[in-house]
Amino acid sequence: MFLGKIARRMEEKQEAELIFIPFPIPGHMLATIELAKRLINHKPRRIHTITILHWSLPFLPQSDTISFLKSLIQTESRIRLVTLPDVPNPPPMELFVKASESYILEFVKKMVPLVKKALSTLLSSRDESDSVRVAGLVLDFFCVPLIDVGNEFNLPSYIFLTCSASFLGMMKYLPERHRKIKPEFNRSSGEETIPVPGFVNSVPVKVLPPGLFMRESYEAWVEMAERFPEAKGILVNSFESLERNAFDYFDHRPDNYPPVYPIGPILCSNDRPNLDLSERDRILRWLDDQPESSVVFFCFGSLKSLAASQIKEIAQAIELVGFRFLWSIRTDPNEYPNPYEILPDGFMNRVMGLGLVCGWAPQVEILAHKAIGGFVSHCGWNSILESLRFGVPIATWPMYAEQQLNAFTIVKELGLALEMRLDYVWAHGEIVKADEIAGAVRSLMDGEDVRRRKLKEIAEAAKEAVMDGGSSFVAVKRFIDGL
Known part of the structure; x- marks a missing residue:
């Protein structure tokens, strides 16, 4: 009872x-x-x-x-x-x-x-x-x-x-x-x-x-x-x-x-404590001035800092391909409080007017921007969902955790991304050379119409879900x- x-x-x-x-x-x-x-x-x-x-x-x-x-x-x-x-x-x-x-x-x-x-x-x-x-x-x-x-x-x-x-x-x-x-x-x-x-x-x-x-x-x-x-x-x-x-x-x-x-998909639109709105505005204003689908976005998550030698290879690849670029460099703030400090000497002068380098970046707003034409990503699942939601092609460069499995899933299982690396592991210390990065960026930005059409369909499905x-x-x- x-x-x-x-x-x-x-x-x-x-x-x-x-x-x-x-x-x-x-x-x-x-x-x-x-x-x-x-x-x-x-x-x-x-x-x-x-x-x-x-x-x-x-x-x-x-x-x-x-x-x-x-x-x-x-x-x-x-x-x-x-x-x-x-x-x-x-x-x-x-x-x-x-x-x-x-x-x-x-x-x-x-x-x-x-x-x-x-x-x-x-x-x-x-x-x-x-x-x-x-x-x-x-x-x-x-x-x-x-x-x-x-x-x-x-x-x-x-x-x-x-x-x-x-x-x-x-x-x-x-x-x-x-x-x-x-x-x-x-x-x-x-x-x-x-x-x-x-x-x-x-x-x-x-x-x-x-x-x-x-x-x-x-x-x-x-x-x-x-x-x-x-x-x-x-x-x-x-x-x-x-x-x-x-x-x-x-x-x-x-x-x-x-x-x-x-x-x-759950999208995480605000991913930084003590958000610097002036930095966000600087990035978005620059994107507003770029042609549609013309910018390749480099971002590798918030937990790992790339070695200076790897930064050098990415910089060299950017110079080789000549595409407009936005590059978010996450560094140890105690070692490199300013992301420009880690770049090769003279890099920013040589790419003057071509791109923007920043520390933190408002990733969801960036991927949603019409100027973004490709994303070189560490394949964190949040980043993948954000990129798919806005139909942005990904070149895969997994780093740690389950990101290698994510890369395999979106490249081989779903056919929605370009394979740069599937089994790269940040902790092993391998340096990916500039020629390989440049080749992946060219393929990403030149793009296959079939893949972009499929991404557009997935983006619409993500919105409707x-x-x-x-x-x-x-x-x-x-x-x-x-x-």
């Missing part, structure tokens, strides 16, 4: 609160906040409040990040930020340098008591008359150990995958392979390929995430992947018409896998109804 009354009371509560626990690096945080805004504003309104539990790794600047996050949600009173205390006795930094995925997994496990305390405080502030109920946790895939915390509080856990549906296929494959074979992958295996679920083509081992070739990181990847089936659902930042084969595979719920919701009645709009509704 008592339980029946509770059940009826829960059914009567029409609005829900979700608790998000993202991974605290820019690409993941920005996508999480944009997803939160989309859920909050979805019609009809069913999500009343979203609480983001923010945490930080010891080597990330905490104060700047918190003020930046607050600025992103200041217009959304129903999204609130709660900062967790520092983790006592974090794993040694030596582990991060050697095997970053293993470090992150161990760090998240040490967060369990802090998350328990935060959830206990949040839930104890509710009473039975409250019309809003906490309906679940939404966890970044790096945070899957926190599924145990959700279970303890009888809250379902959902995974938000800031990567592709193809990446999810790899995560589905890893535990299956591990049960049969166990050792980490061998990089010396040459052209060996593997049958990853959701891919039409066999996937070359050499395009798997670099961490899978080191024992400690490999074990962390497998441990994370093994937790995915425990989630109540998986939200994927992609859309059906882009990765149809991968989503078709998961639609059949293989091995009782949780439902997969294609809710993208998130509109009322589109495939991603419907997927968000299914997710909310399921709560």
Whole structure:
């Protein structure tokens, strides 16, 4: 009788609160906040409040990040930020340098008591008359150990995958392979390929995430992947018409896998704390003066700085091809506070009037600009989605994480990008020479009409997916109804 009354009371509560626990690096945080805004504003309104539990790794600047996050949600009173205390006795930094995925997994496990305390405080502030109920946790895939915390509080856990549906296929494959074979992958295996679920083509081992070739990181990847089936659902930042084969595979719920919701593309329009509006205006004014589709954009993400010797080769390639260019150079601000300092002597004089060099760049606004004709990219998934959304051709130059798999996906699986490199790894220290870069840029900017026509179709499909009645709009509704 008592339980029946509770059940009826829960059914009567029409609005829900979700608790998000993202991974605290820019690409993941920005996508999480944009997803939160989309859920909050979805019609009809069913999500009343979203609480983001923010945490930080010891080597990330905490104060700047918190003020930046607050600025992103200041217009959304129903999204609130709660900062967790520092983790006592974090794993040694030596582990991060050697095997970053293993470090992150161990760090998240040490967060369990802090998350328990935060959830206990949040839930104890509710009473039975409250019309809003906490309906679940939404966890970044790096945070899957926190599924145990959700279970303890009888809250379902959902995974938000800031990567592709193809990446999810790899995560589905890893535990299956591990049960049969166990050792980490061998990089010396040459052209060996593997049958990853959701891919039409066999996937070359050499395009798997670099961490899978080191024992400690490999074990962390497998441990994370093994937790995915425990989630109540998986939200994927992609859309059906882009990765149809991968989503078709998961639609059949293989091995009782949780439902997969294609809710993208989520575009991250503001990706810098302490935004310098004068720099943004300088870049956009310069683009306004350039002919349509005439500028090649070079940008390689926010986490890695290219070596000075690699910067020199890119500069030489720019001089060789003679195309208009916009080049975002992310450097260590302590070593090179001004991006011009790292350029070869006389470079800017030799390309006078041809291009612009900057540190930070407003990437979404740049890719949406009519002057951009091509993008030389590190193939982070956010960057790929932004480029596809505006129909800009990509030349692939992956650097780290899952970017090699992303490059393979958009070149070989989807036929939407130009292959420059598929298996390049920044940490290996290889320098890509100017002639190779120049050749890729020429092919990118001269362009194939067929590829550009296909990109235009995908751009329109990306736009329609998130509109009322589109495939991603419907997927968000299914997710909310399921709560």
